Amino acid sequence: MKRRLFVATSAAVVLTGCSNFTNGLNENATVRRVLSSAEGLNHALIGTHGMAKTYRDSDVDRQFRVNGFDTPSDSHYTSLVRAGFAGYKLVVDGAVDRPQVFTLAELHALSSYNEVTRHDCVEGWSAIGKWAGVPLGKLLALAQPAHGARYVIFHCFDRASDGTAYYESLDLVQAAHPQTVLALQLNDKPLDPDHGAPVRLRVPTQLGYKSAKWVYRLEIAAALPGKGGYWEDQGYEWYAGI
Ligand SMILES: Nc1nc2c(c(=O)[nH]1)N[C@H]1C(S)=C(S)[C@@H](COP(=O)(O)O)O[C@H]1N2
Ligand SMILES: [Mo]
Numbered sequence: 001m002k003r004r005l006f007v008a009t010s011a012a013v014v015l016t017g018c019s020n021f022t023n024g025l026n027e028n029a030t031v032r033r034v035l036s037s038a039e040g041l042n043h044a045l046i047g048t049h050g051m052a053k054t055y056r057d058s059d060v061d062r063q064f065r066v067n068g069f070d071t072p073s074d075s076h077y078t079s080l081v082r083a084g085f086a087g088y089k090l091v092v093d094g095a096v097d098r099p100q101v102f103t104l105a106e107l108h109a110l111s112s113y114n115e116v117t118r119h120d121c122v123e124g125w126s127a128i129g130k131w132a133g134v135p136l137g138k139l140l141a142l143a144q145p146a147h148g149a150r151y152v153i154f155h156c157f158d159r160a161s162d163g164t165a166y167y168e169s170l171d172l173v174q175a176a177h178p179q180t181v182l183a184l185q186l187n188d189k190p191l192d193p194d195h196g197a198p199v200r201l202r203v204p205t206q207l208g209y210k211s212a213k214w215v216y217r218l219e220i221a222a223a224l225p226g227k228g229g230y231w232e233d234q235g236y237e238w239y240a241g242i
Pocket of ligand 2: 122123208
């Protein structure tokens, strides 16, 4: 942790002139302000500059394990599945200047990411998959985070057996990482319900639980609710970098 904080501090100096951010998020004044200030972000800058290793198509694992809570079985989700997610909408709201609502077709039109990366679960298994989808930075640039915005909170359809909803969060720096995507496809096929259909977060620079499945809302906020995620609220690390 000490080493990470040290690297974070030195990375902040480089960050202002970083040319890696070509996804448009830089054009937003608020995001630029957040990106150019290490204040309060600490470790997040490491993930921003480090790229997750990419693999060849031939490295893809034929079986990609399903993990976590059960696939939602409530009538809302199952009727979305039956309709091929025609009624699905992704809401981007909260501390933004331009709240957005995207249909699945609109998200597909924005899709530009396609990479083979490894998913690492904290429980000790990994799987290599080919992920395609929308760089999260693109959506944030459209929504324009408001002054004071710091985080993206991912709200999910599924719940623990006690009724607690699964959620996750990233700060705006990690959200703008070029490998942070809202995935629509795994291994050249639309996500199946078990892997988070129709839209899931995919963050290859962080542990598996950060990659929230079944996402229906991105809430931009100045502060985190609780510790920033379902598992974080049980004591797991928030940043969880690999
Ligand atoms: N909504 C939601 N997202 C989730 C989980 C979950 O239970 N609910 N589990 C997480 C964990 S611990 C892992 S390892 C991955 C598993 O993704 P997979 O089922 O596609 O392999 O999803 C993550 N995202
Ligand atoms: Mo996991």
